[in-house]
Amino acid sequence: MVLGLAAVTAVCKGIGPLLPDVPEAVARRTAGLAPALLAALVVTELAGADGVPRVDAKLAGVAAAVLLSWRRAPFAVCVVAGAVVAALLRALP
């Protein structure tokens, strides 16, 4: 897995500097991939084993991360806050 991903990444990073300018239309299409995939990762991470998202401590942690991202908090703060909120909720009796 590590070697496979390394190879794919090396091609993606290495091919750009060799290409002449890509058409605007192609660049615009591929620009849609990252936001779509990251949003999908948020959703799938929130799902339980059956693939359906749960309302639980994890969701609360993500809500905290959304709020902090919106307030332009630094990256690490968002991630740590998400974990801390989930851990605190679970620690409640």
Next chain:
Amino acid sequence: MAALVVFGVSFGVLAVAGGIPGWQAVLMSAIVFAGSAQFAAVAVIAGGGTALAAIVSGGLLNTRYIATGVVAGRVLPGGPVRRALEGQLIVDESFALGVAASGDPGKPDPEATLISGALLWASWVAGTALGALLGPVVGDPSRYGLDAAFPALFVALLWPLLASRRAVRCALGGAVVALLLAPWTPAGVPLAGAAVAGLVLA
């Protein structure tokens, strides 16, 4: 740089918590050097997906580097081989620093891009090693909310991308497709579906 060390530590801890051996996590940071793709691949593996699904999800996230590479290629020095190697140091952060140094989004400063890329790579690998060592000490990931750190991290990566209405549309489309596919398809398929949604909606 400090931010990337912290980012690397979180990758190391989460990779180990997700069942990746520590040395593989460090190797991955050293030879892949693409944060969001590495997190995506580890998330797929941790969710029970296959190695192929992990490679595809991570690889699709990296297609954006083709576009940044084309832009950087206008200013990078040297012949084709050297430029392809220099391209390995171009990640979101080093590209942004290069653009900040030149003040022109179409012409990043090559020296600033490459030097910051090399420093970021060292920070990323060192952070991962530290995280991989800390991971087993942390133990059960859900006790410290580490399972919530994964989606929180994807939120934090996603947020700065939502600068245009088109990006918001792609993100919503990707989320909806993943939501619909997740209950009845194996790990990795919802991400592939989201990728298609992103291409169509962009």
